[in-house]
Amino acid sequence: MLGEYRITGRRTSEIAASIESGVASGALPPGSLLPPMRELAGVLGVNPNTVAAAYRTLRERGVIATDGRRGSRVRSRPSSTPREALRTAVPAGVRDIAQGNPDVSLLPSLDGALAAAARRYGQAPTLYGADPVAPDLARIARAGFDADGVPPGPVAVTSGALDAIERVLVAHLRPGDAVAVEDPGWGGALDLVPALGLRMVPVAVDDDGPRPDAVARALTAGARALMVTSRAQNPTGAAVGAERAGELRELLALHPGVLLIEDDHGNGIVDLPLHPLGGVSRHWVLIRSTAKAYGPDLRLAVLTGDEVTLDRVRGRQRLGPGWVSRLLQHTVAELWTSHAVDRVAVARAYAQRRDALVEALRERGVRAHGRSGLNVWVPVADETVVVTRLLAAGWGVAAGAVFRVETGPGVRLTVSQLDVADVPVLADAVAAAVRPGVAGGRGD
Numbered sequence: 001m002l003g004e005y006r007i008t009g010r011r012t013s014e015i016a017a018s019i020e021s022g023v024a025s026g027a028l029p030p031g032s033l034l035p036p037m038r039e040l041a042g043v044l045g046v047n048p049n050t051v052a053a054a055y056r057t058l059r060e061r062g063v064i065a066t067d068g069r070r071g072s073r074v075r076s077r078p079s080s081t082p083r084e085a086l087r088t089a090v091p092a093g094v095r096d097i098a099q100g101n102p103d104v105s106l107l108p109s110l111d112g113a114l115a116a117a118a119r120r121y122g123q124a125p126t127l128y129g130a131d132p133v134a135p136d137l138a139r140i141a142r143a144g145f146d147a148d149g150v151p152p153g154p155v156a157v158t159s160g161a162l163d164a165i166e167r168v169l170v171a172h173l174r175p176g177d178a179v180a181v182e183d184p185g186w187g188g189a190l191d192l193v194p195a196l197g198l199r200m201v202p203v204a205v206d207d208d209g210p211r212p213d214a215v216a217r218a219l220t221a222g223a224r225a226l227m228v229t230s231r232a233q234n235p236t237g238a239a240v241g242a243e244r245a246g247e248l249r250e251l252l253a254l255h256p257g258v259l260l261i262e263d264d265h266g267n268g269i270v271d272l273p274l275h276p277l278g279g280v281s282r283h284w285v286l287i288r289s290t291a292k293a294y295g296p297d298l299r300l301a302v303l304t305g306d307e308v309t310l311d312r313v314r315g316r317q318r319l320g321p322g323w324v325s326r327l328l329q330h331t332v333a334e335l336w337t338s339h340a341v342d343r344v345a346v347a348r349a350y351a352q353r354r355d356a357l358v359e360a361l362r363e364r365g366v367r368a369h370g371r372s373g374l375n376v377w378v379p380v381a382d383e384t385v386v387v388t389r390l391l392a393a394g395w396g397v398a399a400g401a402v403f404r405v406e407t408g409p410g411v412r413l414t415v416s417q418l419d420v421a422d423v424p425v426l427a428d429a430v431a432a433a434v435r436p437g438v439a440g441g442r443g444d
Contacts (some may be wrong), residue, residue, distance in 0.1 A: 003029055004027075004311060005022050007019055007040060009044065009054075010045070010046050012053040012057065013057075015046075015051060016054040016058050019034070019054070019059075019064070020058065020063055023063055023074055029074065030073050030075065032073060032074040033071055033073050034071065034072045034073065036071060037051040037052050038051075044197065055072055056368070057124070057176070059072075060139050060194050060198075062075060062191075062194045062200045071107050087350065090215070092369065093394070094391060094394055094395065094396045095394055095395050095396065095417070095422075096385075097395060097397055097415070097417050097426075098396045098397050098412070098414065099398075099411050099414060100234065100235075100375065100412075101416060102291075102296075102416050103349070103350075103415075103416040103417070104316070106341075106346050106350075106416075107293075107294065107295045107341075108294060108295075108335060108341050110335075112338070112340075113334040113338070113340065114331055116331075117201070117327050117328075117330035117331040117334060118327070120149050120173060120330050121326070121327055126326040128191035132156075132157065132317065132322065132323035132332060133157050133329070134326055134329040134333060136330070136333045137155075137157065137302070137330070137332060138302075140333055140336050140440070141155050141288070141304070142155055142304065148274040148276065149274070149275075150274075150276045150278060151278050151279035153304040153305050153306060154310045154311075155303070155310075155322070156302070156314050156317070157300060157302055157303075158287075158300075158301050158313075158317070158325045159321070159324055160289055160299050160300065160301050161169070161287050162188045162192060164287045164289075164303050164313075165261055165263070166192055167313045168261055168285050168303075168309060168313060169192075169193075169196060169198065169225065169259075170316070171309055171316065172225070172283060173198055173224055173259070174197075174238070175196070175197030175198065175297060176197065176199065177198050177199065177225070178199040178200075178218075178225075178420055179193050179200060179201065179223060179225045179226075180201045180202075180203045180210075180218035180223040180225065180226040180227065181201065181203060181227050182202075182203055182209075182210055182233065182326065183202035183205065183404060183405040183406055184205065184235055184377065184405075184407050184410065185205070185234070185403060186229065186263075187403055189227060190403070191262075201221060202214075202405035202406045204407065205233065205236055205238050206238065207237075207238050207369055208238060208239070208240060208243070208244040209228060209229070209230075209233065209238075209239065210228055210244075210248065212247040212248060213242070215248060215251055216251055216274070219254070219255045219258060223258065224257075224258065225259040226252070226258055226259070227259070227261045228261070228263070228277060229266075230262050230263065230266065230276070230286075231270045231272055231274065231372050231373065232265065232266025232372045232374065232375075232440045233373065234374075234403070234404045235266075235377045235398070235400070235412035236369045236370070236371075236377040237354065237369055237370035237373050237374075237375050237376060237377065238369070238371055239266075239270065239272045239370070239373075240277070241272075242273075243276060244275075245277055248259065248277050249277055252277065252280040252281045256281050257281070257282060260278060260280075260281050260284040261287070262278060262284070262285065262286040264286055264287065264288050265287070265289045265291065266372060266373050267293070268290075268294070268341060268343050268346070269292050269343070269346050269347055269350055269373065269374070270295030270350075270372045271344070271347035271351060271372075272371075278305065282308075283305070283308060284302065284305050284306055284309070285303050285304065285305030285306075285310070285313075286304055286305065287301050287302075287303040289301035290332055293343070293346065293402065294340075299324075299328065300324060300332055304417075349416045350373065350415060350416065351372075352420060353416075353418050353420060353423070354370045354372075354376060355370070355417045356420050357415055357418070357423050357426065358370045360423050360424055360426075361376075361427050363427075364427055364428070364430075365431065365435070366430060366431050366435075370415075374414050374415055375414050377410050377411075378410055378411050378412075378413065378430060378434065379410045380400075380409050380411055381409065381434070382409065382418070383399045383410070386411055386434055390429055393429040394429070395430075396415075397411045398411060399415050400412065413426070422439075
């Protein structure tokens with residue numbers, strides 16, 4: 001079963017570390033079948049629950065996978081390999097609506113903003129010891145937070161939303177701590193949590209965001225952090241409305257020690273108001289990235305939150321990269337002040353395509369979700385079958401496995417590459433692909 005490799009240890013952490021060492025050294029190659037828990041417990045002279053806890057830890061870290069009675073095996077990819085790498089290749093000639101990218105025609109030109117940033121740099125180059133956050137960017141960002149009712153707090157700048165999420169989690173949590181994550185949810189976050197040695201607690205999502213009953217169970221079970229997408233949730237398009245925000249704030253008030261991370265990546269591309277949750281628990285952050293509205297290559301996000309959390313994030317940042325390029329910060333500040341993006345027009349463009357697709361699918365008897373943002377989520381009975389049928393029909397979509405933990409299967413369709421005229425043809429293809437086994441629900 002394991003060849004000559006001998007698993008050792010008497011504690012959960014020791015057994016998990018022994019197996020992980022074998023995987024890292026190559027002594028336990030991908031596909032290696034681990035001993036049944038009771039068998040290994042007998043060999044090590046420990047309680048089977050100890051081995052079960054070790055296996056659970058390894059699953060949550062992405063080292064092994066368990067398939068019921070077939071047992072646990074070393075995964076065929078390392079936990080550091082992103083879920084994006086599992087996407088089905090879209091062949092030439094097939095319309096690719098799987099990538100989740102914004103519509104490039106709606107992104108602003110960067111020429112003027114970059115030139116303005118370069119002129120500013122020429123007048124006052126950034127040197128060591130400067131404030132890591134450009135004052136003009138901090139002022140504009142804070143004004144935006146204030147306008148949306150986000151509680152007062154300092155501002156930090158990171159290299160995108162995922163960088164911010166990682167820094168905030170590391171600032172408060174330690175390996176083994178539990179994090180409540182949306183299910184289905186953003187693949188990047190679902191990769192990051194186990195890569196940090198944290199345990200994922202999946203929280204079901206509906207059109208209004210995380211369901212209160214699922215959040216309550218996760219917090220009662222000991223989750224140390226809760227991650228919420230405010231608007232344009234990936235992949236379902238959920239958005240936290242006023243009533244849902246009130247319910248979630250009440251739950252957080254009962255668990256003031258829980259770290260809250262709000263990801264408002266949809267800022268600038270959605271027409272629904274923000275209903276922030278921050279300020280109820282002791283530690284919280286709200287993050288806004290530039291990726292969807294201004295282009296992913298800007299690699300910049302602004303965040304605010306409680307003083308302790310922001311101080312830890314900025315302090316640790318100083319020991320690493322130090323700061324995000326002031327050239328990028330000045331570029332984004334210029335884009336914001338010049339109103340390079342017509343937010344109303346951009347939100348309307350995405351909403352027209354998204355709403356048209358959801359309605360067209362409904363008319364064809366296919367349930368779909370897409371309240372905000374770029375994506376539409378379609379529950380299905382078998383992802384592989386649907387993805388394959390749609391490829392044959394000329395459409396490349398994202399399989400839901402990239403976004404799921406426990407929720408039922410589905411596929412994600414990104415509307416940014418569509419024209420409204422494309423919608424009926426796509427809806428016909430989706431209906432034909434799912435009709436033999438249309439799912440009865442979202443699995444939540």
